Amino acid sequence: MEIFFAGTGTSHGVPVIGCTCPVCTSETAEDKRTRSSIFVKGSGGTSIVIDTGPDFREQALRAKLNKLDAVLYTHSHADxxxxxDDLRIFSHKSRCCKTNEKPLHIYSNAKTLNDIQVRFDYIFSPVKEGGGKPYLELIDASIFSTEHPLCIAELEIIPVPLLHGHSEVYGWKISEKVSVDKTYSLAYLTDCNFISEQSIELVRGADILVIDALRKRPHSTHLNFEESIVYAQKIGAKRSFFTHICHDFSHSQIKAFLASHTDGSLNIEPAYDGLVLNTPCAP
Ligand SMILES: [Zn+2]
Ligand SMILES: [Zn+2]
Ligand SMILES: [Zn+2]
Structure with missing residues (x-):
């Protein structure tokens, strides 16, 4: 399984428009954070994207994304x-000829799917045809669970319910079996300020945890650094990464913060745009 950190920034992105702070004016590549998203590729080539924010086009070009089997949405915030709309190219690819029409599958909870239909009504309206819109099928993922996961070729996927302020949103766990007794898993928990015991149980001991960590100061709908560390300790992943990071701290300052606030055993670091992780592939 290959994990590509397409974007690791908060809703404004970093640099923030018009901001002249040291992080926004930093020349360091790791300090440039596009809106949060992650791309996952299974060892058999199955390609999944979690979230398509305003930077999706640039992220897809950077990743040389040329195939997409499904999109998982965490929630419907603009970022x-x-x-x-840039999913058009992938739904066109999936319906290569009229006799084999196949929509791109979109998974999330009912609230998010409803928001997509309301906000992007032209996509689902029969009146505007002509190749100018994506061809999507919305699927409520609440039916999937550890016992009955969503299976897309070699990947197994379950939603992980989270609270983001008053909103019920999804994190996602994506797993791939690599041998009879070993499964590799990614837990992607962006945009949240509360993770229930049941949801912690769903992702406990994941190989890779990616977790919301907006900034050091508290926030009403996002985890701050110290809260993220506490959750990361509870979840106990082999490696953990901060994402959805704002412009308060540079990449190197976050690394220094983590070095002074955790012991090495937690294995936690800030993610950055363009970071690629490869978990061992199936034999
Ligand atoms: Zn967000
Ligand atoms: Zn700034
Ligand atoms: Zn949000």
């Missing part, structure tokens, strides 16, 4: 959704 996670508003690149949806």
């Amino acid at each position: 996670h959704l508003h690149g949806i």
